[in-house]
Amino acid sequence: MIAINIISSPIGGGAELLVRELHRIYLSQKLDSHVIYSVADKHTQSQNETVFGVNPRSPFNIFKIRKALKSLARSENSDLIVHVHLTWPFFYASLASLGLNNVKLIYTEHNTTNKRRNIPIIWLLERLLYSRYERIICISDGVKKSLENWVGPKIAQRLVTIPNGSRVYSVIERSTLEGRTARLISIGSLSSRKNFATAIIAIAQLRDEVESYTIIGEGSERPRLERLIEDLKLGDKVKLLGWSDDIEAHLHAADIQLIPSLWEGFGLVAVEGMSTGLPVVASNVDGLREVLDEDNPSVILVDSPESVDEWVSGIRASVENIHDKGFKSMATTSRKQSEKFTLEKMADQYLATYRDVLAEQNN
Numbered sequence: 001m002i003a004i005n006i007i008s009s010p011i012g013g014g015a016e017l018l019v020r021e022l023h024r025i026y027l028s029q030k031l032d033s034h035v036i037y038s039v040a041d042k043h044t045q046s047q048n049e050t051v052f053g054v055n056p057r058s059p060f061n062i063f064k065i066r067k068a069l070k071s072l073a074r075s076e077n078s079d080l081i082v083h084v085h086l087t088w089p090f091f092y093a094s095l096a097s098l099g100l101n102n103v104k105l106i107y108t109e110h111n112t113t114n115k116r117r118n119i120p121i122i123w124l125l126e127r128l129l130y131s132r133y134e135r136i137i138c139i140s141d142g143v144k145k146s147l148e149n150w151v152g153p154k155i156a157q158r159l160v161t162i163p164n165g166s167r168v169y170s171v172i173e174r175s176t177l178e179g180r181t182a183r184l185i186s187i188g189s190l191s192s193r194k195n196f197a198t199a200i201i202a203i204a205q206l207r208d209e210v211e212s213y214t215i216i217g218e219g220s221e222r223p224r225l226e227r228l229i230e231d232l233k234l235g236d237k238v239k240l241l242g243w244s245d246d247i248e249a250h251l252h253a254a255d256i257q258l259i260p261s262l263w264e265g266f267g268l269v270a271v272e273g274m275s276t277g278l279p280v281v282a283s284n285v286d287g288l289r290e291v292l293d294e295d296n297p298s299v300i301l302v303d304s305p306e307s308v309d310e311w312v313s314g315i316r317a318s319v320e321n322i323h324d325k326g327f328k329s330m331a332t333t334s335r336k337q338s339e340k341f342t343l344e345k346m347a348d349q350y351l352a353t354y355r356d357v358l359a360e361q362n363n
Contacts, residue, residue: 001358002078004034006065006093007085008056010043012189012243014268015085015110018164018346022083023049025347032078036068038088056088065096073102079361081106081354084133087114094132104357105133111265112146112286123150130155134357137350139164139266142286160353163291165346166271169248171335174255174277174327181211182319185254185278187247187269188261190219190240195260195283195305197221197228202311204232209319213238213258216250251276255327256318259288262305267291274298275338277331279321281314291341297325298334 003026005019019035026033027047034048038056045051052064073080083106084093090107097103107130116122130136130151138144138161148156184203188194196215203213215225215238222240229238244250251257257273259282267288270280279298282288283305292299300314300321322330 001081001354002032002034002072003081003083003354004036004069004072005083005085006036006089008038008088010035010037010040010049015108017167017268018108019085021165021167021343022347022350025343026351031351034072036065059092061088061092062096065093066100069097069100069103073100078102079104079358081357083108083350083354086110087116091129094129097132104361106135106137106353106357107133108137108139109143109147109265110139112140112142112263117150127151127155134158134360135160135353137162137353140287140290142290143265145286162346162349162353163341164266164268164271165343166268166275166338166341167247168275168338168342169251169272171275171277171331172252174331176327177255177319177322181209182255182315182322183211183253184213184256184258184315185216185250185273186213186258186260187216187250187272188259189217190215190221190225192221193262194219194221195262196225198306198308199258199260199311200225200228200232200234200238201308202315203238204234205308205312206315207234207237209316210237214250214254215240216242216244216247218242247272248276251278254278255322256281256315258311258315259283260302260305260311261285261288264288271338271341274334277327277334279318279330279334281311281318291337293337296333296337297321298330298337 007019023033023035036050038052038054040051054060080103082103084090085108136159141161144159144161251273257278257280261283263285264287270291281300284301284303294301300318302310302314304310
């Protein structure tokens with residue numbers, strides 16, 4: 001078996017991190033693992049990585065993917081498990097593999113919704129493309145439930161839930177909040193669905209109760225968020241730092257993690273933050289709710305993510321919990337929750353899925 005992951009780029013968190021870590025784990029297990037990227041700016045290629053140097057949206061990816069798959073199949077004379085991630089690879093890999101009998105497609109669905117589902121009649125095309133995949137892995141039960149409604153009962157039989165794995169960072173002992181105010185952090189792409197604007201407006205109301213709010217990430221919403229920060233005179237409080245290769249250090253420097261997303265497939269950044277002992281204030285949405293566990297004393301869930309008042313209340317409640325329970329107690333419950341979602345567990349479950357698909361083929 002040859003395992004091939006296809007994704008647009010290695011740069012970023014979420015799905016991109018998942019692919020990089022899967023490849024690392026499989027290589028360490030001496031498996032025949034490969035990764036295909038359309039582009040890979042500022043990424044140092046490792047063993048068995050291929051970069052096309054083509055815009056991820058370009059249809060030329062179809063021909064390049066097909067050529068790469070045929071080359072691997074000829075050189076190894078083996079079955080190919082082609083594991084696809086995100087929108088454009090989803091489209092192009094399904095077309096590139098037509099007529100290649102030794103290729104088995106698997107797709108990971110990372111979100112509970114997307115913009116495509118707002119386009120009339122597109123579900124007809126999507127059902128045709130989803131039908132090309134032997135398994136559709138959903139990263140949470142919330143993602144699975146949403147996708148079942150979209151693809152219909154026949155394709156829904158191919159859906160399985162495998163929670164994402166996360167990097168597990170070191171726990172640190174944070175200093176008390178006595179005599180100082182809290183340092184807040186968010187990690188994620190600067191996109192509308194991450195809803196950072198609402199969190200920033202909440203910080204404006206809490207400016208005397210918060211030392212800083214750092215957002216790690218990049219994206220199309222940056223100009224809008226920069227204007228909002230300037231309009232609210234929060235330049236000394238809110239920092240947009242862009243992407244960072246040292247997430248652990250930023251998490252260690254924070255006291256509370258905010259995740260104001262309007263929707264999430266899986267709360268990967270929540271798991272990373274809790275692994276360092278951080279308490280979390282997050283939107284009460286599918287994906288996040290499953291990962292965080294609303295009964296966890298380190299977690300505050302905001303029922304209405306677009307409500308500034310609820311974010312103000314949630315942040316204040318988290319600060320109060322820290323004062324009442326102490327960072328040490330909060331760190332213990334946060335860390336315990338994060339250890340349910342390791343990269344190794346995820347990789348093992350993916351491998352089991354690959355083998356199930358090949359076993360069905362041979363029966």
